[in-house]
Amino acid sequence: GQSLEQPSEVTAVEGAIVQINCTYQTSGFYGLSWYQQHDGGAPTFLSYNALDGLEETGRFSSFLSRSDSYGYLLLQELQMKDSASYFCAVRDQRETGANNLFFGTGTRLTVIP
């Protein structure tokens, strides 16, 4: 099966930098995705890492270490609108051949003034 661990809650100050860690266990690992979800909203795609290293998209960056089964999402210059839940999800090649996402339980980020 699959398992993912990420902190349940993080609080950070507006303008600061925050890092949300994710460790995973799975077979048939393809890559790690990050999604943002505001209360009552749909998950929205942020980033995807298939290879080791850092991917940067504007204020958001994501890192993957396949050997450590570890990744993180880095949010810079935090804004109040970044308050949301952030999910890591492993893309997994199952026995069925399906290439699916398996989500962690999410990290609730609260940005304070």
Add this chain to the structure above:
Amino acid sequence: EAGVAQSPRYKIIEKRQSVAFWCNPISGHATLYWYQQILGQGPKLLIQFQNNGVVDDSQLPKDRFSAERLKGVDSTLKIQPAKLEDSAVYLCASRGYEQYFGPGTRLTVT
């Protein structure tokens, strides 16, 4: 480009009743997913379609849940009969480069 559409947005039913949800994916997306998201948890995959065929339904409770995608575009997910523990948001997603989610249907079973 239009996003994934779902309806209804909210539904309240009594236990043992049946309910159906509808999803229209992004145009051209062959792969469609249904997820269940219980409050405070991440989305959990229920079923994956590729065009009108089921690729993975290993986590679908088949005694009460069913889903179809007859023409390879729209999809419906049905629960019959519903239980209290089915209260959740049901999300539909379709895949291009990544998975794109619809707004979900919030189901409350009383």
